[in-house]
Amino acid sequence: MTIKRVLGYLFLTSIYLVSCKSEKKQVENNNPLETKKPNIVYILTDQWRGSALGYAGNPDVKTPNLDTFAKEAINFTNAVSVLPVCTPHRASLLTGKFPTTTGMFLNDLYLPSEELCMAEIYKEAGYNTAYWGKWHLDGHGRSSFIPKERRQGFDYWKALECSHNYTKMPYYDNEDTEMKIWEEYSPFAIVKDANAYIAKHANDEQPFLAFLSIATPHYPHNSAPKKYKAMYKPESLTLGPNIPKEFEDRCREELQGYYAHATATDEAIGLVLNKLKELNLMDSTIVVFSADHGEMMGAHGVKPFVKQLAWDESIRVPFLISYPNIDVNKGATVNAPITTPDILPSLLGLSDIKIPEGIEGDNLKGLIKNPDSNVDRAALVMNPAPFGANFKDEPYRAIKTKQYTYARTPNGPSMFYDNIADPFQQNNLLGNPELSDLQKDLDEKLNMALAEINDEFGTRDFYLKKYNYILDEKKKAIPHWGFNEGDGKLKNVGDIRTVQSPKPIIE
16 A cells, blocks of 8 residues: 555656656545536447547548547547457446456346446546446346446436347436337437536536447447448448458448448537537546447458457457647547556546545556657456357457557467557467567566456356356357346246346345
8 A cells, every 4th residue: 555655646746747657546636726526428339449430540431520539639549448348348447447356257247236336436526427328237138127226326327238229229217117219310319318418517516427328330230320321332441451351242241331330420429529519518528439349340250240359350449538628638649558447547537536445447647648659558458258159269368568469368378469560460470489588578468467456367167157157058148138038037047037247136
């Protein structure tokens, strides 16, 4: 504790400004002259990979609103999802912890109420809290009503556990247990309601935390509005050189809808950004745009829709952040990676809120306030128990730096890429004698990252047994469908609806 506190105080001095290291979990002193903390608007999209944006250099996709926002924000060019699939990312984002610590490493688990989460921390600091869209942390089936005590501190609530029916998206309105349907394409419907909330609370004495969880551009891609699909002719779309010929036609077909969802979602996000500007809130609000994971889309011979893997198409996500008085830092880039557990402590640092004990991510406030494209760090990525479509894949741990990706499975090193020289990760450098010292250094960095969070790096069976998780024998996933079909029987599990959680609840 003593060392951490000293580091925290050093952060507030000019010494930090010339340091290349991020500080761990500092406790920030509140500004006695501050009358109101910054609002938070967090926009989380689903399966939007970091390369699928105009500002990221994509020659095809049209994202004019986010391109403009990138010029007004800090762009983390190497942001990664700590475990590139929905539930694990969201659990890590809200807790600031790694999946091996929380046990939240599979989809459709229940995040225990004992976990201290983002909205609970901000509520304690005096914030109003609101959530829209996809939740995917309740574990009671994908269409069940989620009562207030299971919403992890979010008060205003228009959300559902999980749906990808974008034209008839279901949701629950606060305490009303009757399911409702958004009346239009869900990104626009969610944004309209969020904008009304923001306008209502713009002049409150209390700041607000508004979390918009938009489920696009996740498949199905054919449901994208025709207006936006018409912008993209499949035969004209650019494919990366790591997509094998046999996937080319299918990838172009999927990319048409994927980019159409992205463009429509960009338009919806533009409505939020414009509302904040209209209400003069940009100078008093922290705004984040990101995604929970990417999409392989045929790269490396992996079929579209798949994620969970350690290649960039899966792990790299967009991350733009603006904050009050950003001024000369508008449009700056940070090449040092940020991983999911870093986000909560960084937001708390920017909000001058004490960071609770137990949060494992780094507070990157210093790097956000003083962006330096030359700074580097190692960000941890993992998949302790690949499931579903990825069940045959090996578990892994990986680190990403601003230049390299290095990964290891229980059987040994598996990936070593120079992402600058080889942006499509086609040349695995493992075993290159000229790079043996560099490989050893990356391996040591990975070991240090694992030691810091006491990660045993066990087998999939080790983690499934540790938490008593039962996967469906055929689908190799948590059987969420048992809550929503017929009499509720869980296929290959039994007659009782089973909520699976790191800390099982008794119903």
